[in-house]
Amino acid sequence: MEDLKQYITLVDFLGKSLGNRYEVVLHDLTVPEKSIIAIANGDISGRKIGGPITDLLLKILKKGKKEHITFITNYKGKTGNKTCRSSSYFIYDKTKKIIGVLCINVDITPLIDFKKIIDNEISFVNYEDKKTLKDDIMENLEGSVDDLIKNMITSRFEQYTNMGSQMSVDDRLNLVRDLYNDGFFLLRGSVSVLAEKLSISEPTLYRYLNRIKRHIEK
Structure with missing residues (x-):
């Protein structure tokens, strides 16, 4: 926890500077059941301080030192009927053990809905639909x-x-x-x-x- 305190202010800063469509979460991975120690704009997923780790972070934590990951960007996060573009930055201690994760989840549901409207309006046009989210990574943002x-x-x-x-x-x-x-x-x-x-x-x-x-x- 001590090594992660310096990131708590960063969570508040990022939440205010990025705006209310961006949820910023700091996880302490030493306590998986109550890993959330700071969160900004938590109304996006409905989570709050004291909430648990996610399924994706559990998998990464299980791998431990086998995979030294610095960060993962632009993967899909799901919470209720919302879709997020998610990114995670991993925090290590001096022994190179993962102790925390700083996550940013931007709610892109309105953009997806708008894209569907646009697609319907121009469906007669042939164009390449470029994917922006990683299909092989998925995270469920659970509240309990x-x-x-x-x-x-x-x-x-x-x-x-x-x-x-x-x-x-x-x-x-x-x-x-x-x-x-x-x-x-x-x-x-x-x-x-x-x-x-x-x-x-x-x-x-x-x-x-x-x-x-x-x-x-x-």
């Missing part, structure tokens, strides 16, 4: 840990025909492995929620996790 846990599970469950008690052991292991790689289990309470969704006991889920960790570490 419970929402984050639920949506991370839901997005992974969509890959399977059966759910819960109807899933095969292999499907359960694959689901747990994917969520492990997503950084899902860095969140407190994630094990109990997933165990209930899978209709298994928490000890069984921990056995799955230990099995996956042994395989990854080989």
Whole structure:
């Protein structure tokens, strides 16, 4: 937290200078469940100080030192019915461990709506639609840990025909492995929620996790 205090004033500065369409967020990654320590124009996503980390940041945090990323720009962020153009700047400590992230999310929903109107009006014209957002990076801007846990599970469950008690052991292991790689289990309470969704006991889920960790570490 001490290393990140110098960025708190920067959040306020950027929020005021960029304008109210730009949400600026500072995350302390040492406390994923309450990572937001400063935010400007939070009405864009409905988040506030004490809010949780995002699914994208969990994945990056899970990778740790394997990928030393300075920043990511111009990827898609989703919150409710809004679409944002998002960028993140990663903050490291002296040991090169990621400890924080400064994020800027600009609400481009009005621009997308306006583009649809323009496209309809000039649909008879052939032109190249150039993409400006990275399609391979997506971030959900959740307001609570419970929402984050639920949506991370839901997005992974969509890959399977059966759910819960109807899933095969292999499907359960694959689901747990994917969520492990997503950084899902860095969140407190994630094990109990997933165990209930899978209709298994928490000890069984921990056995799955230990099995996956042994395989990854080989």
